[in-house]
Structures are given as structure tokens and as C-alpha cells.
Amino acid sequence: xxxxxxxxxxxxxxxxxxxxxxxxxxxxxxxxxxxxxxxxxxxxxxxxxxxxxxxxxxxxxxxxxxxxxxxxxxxxxxxxxxxxxxxxxxxxxxxxxxxxxxxxxxxxxxxxxxxxxxxxxxxxxxxxxxxxxxxxxxxxxxxxxxxxxxxxxxxxxxxxxxxxxxxxxxxxxxxxxxxxxxxxxxxxxxxxxxxxxxxxxxxxxxxxxxxxxxxxxxxxxxxxxxxxxxxxxxxxxxxxxxxxxxxxxxxxxxxxxxxxxxxxxxxxxxxxxxxxxxxxxxxxxxxxxxxxxxxx
Amino acid sequence: xxxxxxxxxxxxxxxxxxxxxxxxxxxxxxxxxxxxxxxxxxxxxxxxxxxxxxxxxxxxxxxxxxxxxxxxxxxxxxxxxxxxxxxxxxxxxxxxxxxxxxxxxxxxxxxxxxxxxxxxxxxxxxxxxxxxxxxxxxxxxxxxxxxxxxxxxxxxxxxxxxxxxxxxxxxxxxxxxxxxxxxxxxxxxxxxxxxxxxxxxxxxxxxxxxxxxxxxxxxxxxxxxxxxxxxxxxxxxxxxxxxxxxxxxxxxxxxxxxxxxxxxxxxxxxxxxxxxxxxxxxxxxxxxxxxxxxxx
Numbered sequence: 001x002x003x004x005x006x007x008x009x010x011x012x013x014x015x016x017x018x019x020x021x022x023x024x025x026x027x028x029x030x031x032x033x034x035x036x037x038x039x040x041x042x043x044x045x046x047x048x049x050x051x052x053x054x055x056x057x058x059x060x061x062x063x064x065x066x067x068x069x070x071x072x073x074x075x076x077x078x079x080x081x082x083x084x085x086x087x088x089x090x091x092x093x094x095x096x097x098x099x100x101x102x103x104x105x106x107x108x109x110x111x112x113x114x115x116x117x118x119x120x121x122x123x124x125x126x127x128x129x130x131x132x133x134x135x136x137x138x139x140x141x142x143x144x145x146x147x148x149x150x151x152x153x154x155x156x157x158x159x160x161x162x163x164x165x166x167x168x169x170x171x172x173x174x175x176x177x178x179x180x181x182x183x184x185x186x187x188x189x190x191x192x193x194x195x196x197x198x199x200x201x202x203x204x205x206x207x208x209x210x211x212x213x214x215x216x217x218x219x220x221x222x223x224x225x226x227x228x229x230x231x232x233x234x235x236x237x238x239x240x241x242x243x244x245x246x247x248x249x250x251x252x253x254x255x256x257x258x259x260x261x262x263x264x265x266x267x268x269x270x271x272x273x274x275x276x277x278x279x280x281x282x283x284x285x286x287x288x289x290x291x292x293x294x295x296x
Numbered sequence: 297x298x299x300x301x302x303x304x305x306x307x308x309x310x311x312x313x314x315x316x317x318x319x320x321x322x323x324x325x326x327x328x329x330x331x332x333x334x335x336x337x338x339x340x341x342x343x344x345x346x347x348x349x350x351x352x353x354x355x356x357x358x359x360x361x362x363x364x365x366x367x368x369x370x371x372x373x374x375x376x377x378x379x380x381x382x383x384x385x386x387x388x389x390x391x392x393x394x395x396x397x398x399x400x401x402x403x404x405x406x407x408x409x410x411x412x413x414x415x416x417x418x419x420x421x422x423x424x425x426x427x428x429x430x431x432x433x434x435x436x437x438x439x440x441x442x443x444x445x446x447x448x449x450x451x452x453x454x455x456x457x458x459x460x461x462x463x464x465x466x467x468x469x470x471x472x473x474x475x476x477x478x479x480x481x482x483x484x485x486x487x488x489x490x491x492x493x494x495x496x497x498x499x500x501x502x503x504x505x506x507x508x509x510x511x512x513x514x515x516x517x518x519x520x521x522x523x524x525x526x527x528x529x530x531x532x533x534x535x536x537x538x539x540x541x542x543x544x545x546x547x548x549x550x551x552x553x554x555x556x557x558x559x560x561x562x563x564x565x566x567x568x569x570x571x572x573x574x575x576x577x578x579x580x581x582x583x584x585x586x587x588x589x590x591x592x
Contacts, residue, residue, distance in 0.1 A: 043416070064540035067366055067533075071413070089540065113409060113430065117367070120339070134409065134430040179540045216522035218531060223519075226512035233541055235514060237363075237532055244360035244385065244475045245529055 002033040003193070004054040006045045010038055012139035012159030018090055018182045018287070019058040025290040030192055040136070042071040046185060050079045055186055056193065062181045063092065065174070066114045068236050072183070073250050076279060077207055077238070083188035083280035084205055090287045092178040094119055096169040097160045098152035099145055103168070106130055110141035111154035119154055121174040127152075139163075181284075194282060202256035203233065204281045206266075208273035209240060209248050218249065220272040225253060228261040257281040298329040299489070300350040302341045306334055308435035308455030314386055314478045314583070315354040321586040326488055336432070338367040342481060346375045351482055352489065358477045359388070361470075362410045364532050368479070369546050372575060373503055373534070379484035379576040380501055386583045388474040390415055392465040393456045394448035395441055399464070402426055406437035407450035415450055417470040423448075435459075477580075490578060498552035499529065500577045502562075504569035505536060505544050514545065516568040521549060524557045553577040 003026060007019035016038065023034035037054055039045040048054045060069045076082055094115055100106050103126055109116070113134045116123070123132065130152075135141040141153035142163050152168065160167045186193065210217040225232055234252040255262040257278065269276055299322060303315035312334065319330035333350055335341040344350045356365045372378055390411055396402050399422060405412070409430045412419070419428065426448075431437040437449035438459050448464065456463050482489065506513040521528055530548040551558040553574065565572055 041416075062535075062540070064535055065537050067535045070363055120337075132432070134432060136428070136430060175537050177537070177539055181540065216518075216527060218528070219515075219518045219522040222512075222515045226515040231512060232514070234543070235531075235533055237530070239358075239360055239363050241361050241471050241473075243473055244358070244477065247530070 002035060003056060003190070004035050004037055006037045006039050006048040006054040006057040008039060008042055008045050008059065009137035010139045012142065012155065012162045013137045014090065014092060014156065014180055015058055015060055015182065016139075017156070017158060018060075018088055021287055021290055021294075022058060022086075022088065022184060025294055026193065028294045032192070042069065043075045046072070046075045046079055046082060049185060049187060050081055055190060056085075057185045058182055059185060060180050061087075061183045062234070063114065063118075064177055064179045065118050068250075070238060073207070073236065073238050076185075077248060077277065080277075081187050082185050084183045084282045085186050085188075085190075085194040085280070086184040086282050087203065087284040088182045088184065088287050088290070089179050089284065090182065092118075092173070092180050093156065093171060094154050094173050094178075095157050095160060095167045096152050096172050097142065097145065097155055097165050098168045099149050099166060100152065100168065103127060105150055106152045107150040108133055108144075108148070109152045109154065110135050110144045112136070112138045112141070115154045118178060119172045119174060122172045126169075183282075188280060202281045203284055204253045204255060204257050204262060205251070205279040206253070206269075206277060207248055207250045207279070208269065208276045209246075210272075211274050212246065217272075221249070221251075221269055224265050224268045224272070225251075228265050230255045230261060230265060298331060299352055299486070300331050300333055302333045302335050302344040302350040302353040304335060304338055304341050304355065305433035306435045308438065308451065308458045309433045310386065310388060310452060310476055311354055311356055311478065312435075313452065313454060314356075314384055314476075317583055317586055317590075318354060318382075318384065318480060321590055322489065324590045328488070338365065339371045342368070342371045342375055342378060345481060345483060346377055351486060352381075353481045354478055355481060356476050357383075357479045358530070359410065359414075360473055360475045361414050364546075366534060369503070369532065369534050372481075373544060373573065376573075377483050378481050380479045380578045381482050381484075381486075381490040381576070382480040382578050383499065383580040384478045384480065384583050384586070385475050385580065386478065388414075388469070388476050389452065389467060390450050390469050390474075391453050391456060391463045392448050392468050393438065393441065393451055393461050394464045395445050395462060396448065396464065399423060401446055402448045403446040404429055404440075404444065405448045405450065406431050406440045408432070408434045408437070411450045414474060415468045415470060418468045422465075479578075484576060498577045499580055500549045500551060500553050500558060501547070501575040502549070502565075502573060503544055503546045503575070504565065504572045505542075506568075507570050508542065513568070517545070517547075517565055520561050520564045520568070521547075524561050526551045526557060526561060 138155040304311040434451040
């Protein structure tokens with residue numbers, strides 16, 4: 001079986017790095033051939049699954065510094081039939097890449113807005129007067145370096161290796177604890193892709209809208225989980241896009257959808273929500289677990 | 297008295313538009329001279345107030361399509377002593393600006409990532425093969441049009457007028473209900489700037505972190521508000537930046553901090569939160585209210 005995996009952006013992005021690792025793990029541990037397909041946006045990456053162009057998508061959902069990736073949440077709500085199969089947590093370490101000989105020679109720094117934001121303290125301190133230019137991906141920023149000797153890019157050391165460019169300064173993240181969580185998403189029809197040997201607590205992700213103009217309407221859904229002893233590891237709101245002040249709520253609950261208490265929670269939730277969508281149960285792993293399984 | 301007002305970006309951005317309107321209202325209704333100061337980022341705009349470089353800042357906090365402006369929330373949490381004086385709701389209408397004679401001739405579209413996202417459906421339908429290039433502001437995108445006849449920018453019709461550039465297509469937002477909410481922020485020492493004659497319900501904004509590893513810790517704070525009959529118009533989470541899965545919660549409550557029920561809520565909250573920050577009480581107005589007062 002050959003599995004096709006969609007991911008955001010060209011080689012060298014963090015999403016591609018996660019997709020490469022997951023693909024290697026499928027090949028080594030599950031004996032499945034995999035082919036990677038880059039897409040220019042998160043929406044297009046996920047839509048490729050719903051339209052059957054690919055079987056799997058790897059998308060970022062949250063970074064420990066910058067927070068939720070809103071594009072992923074919005075696409076998951078809009079595109080039906082998507083199921084989360086696995087969550088991978090990957091450490092993020094930004095480096096400054098440039099062909100300039102020293103920091104003094106740098107006039108422009110290119111990167112994805114999230115990467116620029118994650119290094120803003122470092123940039124203000126060491127490159128206070130450079131121009132900061134946003135790009136669509138950390139990899140796209142590297143393209144600029146070929147043209148300009150006074151340009152620098154923020155990306156990973158892996159990207160620097162792939163594109164054969166020099167790292168000028170390592171570890172320029174403002175916060176040392178920088179992790180991105182990725183979701184592996186499919187249409188829920190390939191059970192083999194979610195079985196990792198080390199067992200971990202299962203999470204269930206869901207989202208709902210609330211009946212309009214009911215004061216305190218969010219209290220009830222949260223109470224349902226609290227009374228059943230289900231911890232929520234994440235609560236996030238997104239606009240419904242209908243009217244300012246109307247929200248959808250995205251919840252990650254620390255229980256499996258097959259557990260009785262979770263079944264009870266979902267049943268009670270239907271009575272206190274307007275639309276309820278369940279994105280499946282899955283395990284959460286640091287990438288090191290996959291790496292250890294690959295390396296035996 | 298001459299009041300200095302900081303805002304994001306060069307003339308022509310939506311934030312500048314809000315700052316100009318608010319400045320005109322202070323002059324016409326309150327008899328105060330005002331001077332506008334553009335800053336390159338939201339963090340720098342707000343820091344200008346805490347450092348005393350300016351007295352007032354105008355910053356976006358939420359868009360009805362794209363959701364919260366996370367930079368504003370993070371800066372408000374980090375920079376102490378800031379108080380919200382007023383909230384303004386402004387309609388957002390994007391237009392396609394270009395010197396090209398027709399859509400077929402356009403090869404690149406420049407704009408702020410939020411504006412590109414708000415028009416992604418229109419872009420996929422009418423300009424499916426163009427390159428989308430992010431810029432730091434909707435105004436910065438207009439600079440590219442001077443150099444390239446095949447370039448287009450997404451911005452406001454007001455920006456097109458200011459920079460004397462032609463509007464090729466009007467109303468290209470994917471969602472007709474597109475509004476941005478701005479906060480007028482100061483150090484809380486200029487009471488005159490928040491008195492608008494038409495009275496509206498007061499809102500209070502606050503944020504808190506929760507004691508670590510307490511399952512269901514968010515239920516209690518929400519219950520406090522529900523039991524006191526205080527509706528919450530917005531709940532938003534942000535990462536603490538210490539560790540993946542640890543959050544701050546930002547809440548807009550529909551009550552004034554001077555009301556007894558709000559005093560009771562705040563007192564109870566201190567027992568169930570780790571750090572609690574209160575950003576003040578303020579009224580929320582559509583910009584049309586200020587326009588009507590200015591025009592008599």
C-alpha cells in the first residue's frame with residue numbers, strides 16, 4: 001500500500017519535517033510506502049483529504065508561544081468527515097540564516113510571521129534597525145538569501161542544511177520552551193496509521209456552537225465535563241463569522257470517545273449546544289517516541 | 297491640552313482610520329488637540345503608552361472573521377498599567393487595488409495575512425493562479441503597486457484614495473459581516489477621553505492564569521460569573537509561553553467594575569486564579585456614533 005501525505009509548504013518547513021518523520025515511521029514500522037505532497041496553505045492541505053487527492057494530512061494546530069493555528073481550526077470546522085488520527089509534539093528551534101559575514105551587515109530579515117513573532121525580543125536586541133518582512137513559510141524566506149547578501153532568514157537548522165545555507169546565530173527563540181503540536185488527519189478509514197506501540201492517554205477533540213443569546217451558555221458544557229471527571233486540556237474560541245461576538249468553542253478532552261463517561265458527556269452536550277462536531281480520539285506523542293521506534 | 301495617539305502602521309491602515317476618527321472626535325467634542333504617531337507593531341504601539349512616549353494607543357483586538365488579535369492580548373498581559381478606555385467597532389470592506397487593466401493581467405496579490413485570509417474564497421475563485429504575498433500592513437502592500445503593473449493589493453477604498461491608486465474590484469470580502477473591534481488604551485489617568493454622550497452597557501475586560509494541574513479549574517471562574525448573572529461576551533485562551541498546554545484566559549464581562557455584582561465576582565475570582573489582571577471598564581460603540589457626534 002502506498003499512502004499519500006499532504007503537508008504545508010516546501011521542503012524545510014516544520015510541517016514537512018513532521019510529515020517526513022511520520023512517513024518514515026509508517027514505512028519502517030508499518031511497512032507502508034509513503035509519498036509526500038506539499039500544498040501552499042493549511043486549508044488546501046486539509047481539503048486534499050476531503051476531496052480524496054491524498055489519504056493523510058499533517059497540519060500544525062498549536063504552538064506553545066504563539067498559540068492556536070486558527071486556519072487549522074476553521075478548516076476542520078468547515079470541511080466535514082475529517083478525523084484526527086494522532087498528535088505529534090515537535091520542539092521548535094529557530095536559527096538565523098544568512099550569507100552576510102556579521103550581524104552588522106544585515107538589513108532585512110525574512111520569515112513566517114509566527115517565527116518573526118517568536119524571535120521578536122532577540123530581533124529588537126540584536127537587530128533593532130533591520131526591516132522585518134513576512135513570508136508564506138519559513139522556507140520561502142530562504143529564497144531571498146540567494147538574491148541578497150544583506151538578507152537573513154529565520155528557519156530551522158534542518159532547512160539551512162537542505163538548502164546549503166550558513167547558520168549565522170543558533171537558538172534565537174525568545175522562549176526556550178518552544179513546541180509545535182501537529183495533527184495527523186484522515187477520513188478515518190485507515191486504522192493502521194494510528195497505532196503507536198507505547199500507550200498514552202487518549203484525547204478527544206470536538207467543537208460546538210452555542211444557542212444564540214443565552215447568557216452563560218458556556219458554563220453548562222464545561223460543567224458536564226467537570227462533573228464526569230474529564231479534564232479539558234484546551235479550550236479555544238473562534239468567531240462563527242456570522243456576527244461579531246458569536247463564537248465556536250474547540251475543546252480537547254482527556255478521555256477516549258469509547259469510554260462510558262465520554263459517551264455520557266457527548267450525549268448531554270447535544271442538549272446544550274447548537275451544532276456539535278467530533279473530530280475523533282487519538283494519542284499524543286513527542287516526536288522522540290516515533291524516532292525511537294524508527295531507530296529500533 | 298495636546299494628546300498624542302499611537303497607532304499601528306502608516307496612513308491608510310484600518311487602525312489609522314480608527315485613530316483619525318477618534319482624534320477628530322476628541323477635537324470636535326472635547327476640544328482637545330491631538331497628534332497621531334504611527335508605530336511598526338502592536339507591541340510597540342502599546343509600549344509607547346507604558347513608557348510615556350504617548351498618552352493613548354489605538355489597537356485592534358478582534359475581527360469578526362479572523363478572530364482575536366493575539367499580539368494585543370499578549371502585549372496587554374506583559375505590559376502592566378494599561379487601561380482600556382473605549383471600544384470602537386468599525387466595518388471592514390476590502391477592495392482590490394491595481395494599476396492593471398483587468399484581472400487577467402494580475403500575477404501577484406499583496407496584503408496583510410488577515411486581509412488575504414478574509415478574501416481567500418474570492419481569490420481562489422477569481423484569481424486562482426496568482427501568487428499571494430504577505431505584507432506587514434494593508435498599506436505596505438500598496439507600495440508594491442508603484443513598481444509593478446501586474447501587482448494588486450487588498451486594502452480599503454480609503455487607502456486607495458490616500459495613495460491615489462485605482463480600485464479594480466470593490467467588496468471582495470468572503471463574509472459580508474466583517475467588523476473589527478479596536479481598543480482605546482491609556483494609563484487610566486485622562487478620564488475625559490472615555491465619556492461618550494450616548495450611554496451603553498459597560499464591559500469589563502480581565503485576564504487570569506489558573507493554578508497548574510487542577511482538573512476543571514476553568515469551571516469555577518465561569519460559574520462565579522454565571523451565578524452572579526454576569527454574561528460573558530468573550531472567552532479566549534492564550535498560551536502562558538512557559539509550557540505547551542498551559543493557558544491564560546481573557547474574558548470580557550458585561551458589567552461595570554463599579555457594580556456590586558462585579559466587585560463580588562472579582563473578589564471570588566482571586567481565590568480561584570493564580571494571577572488576575574483587570575484592564576478596566578469601558579463602553580463599546582460602533583464608529584457611526586462618533587461620526588454622528590462629530591457631524592452634530
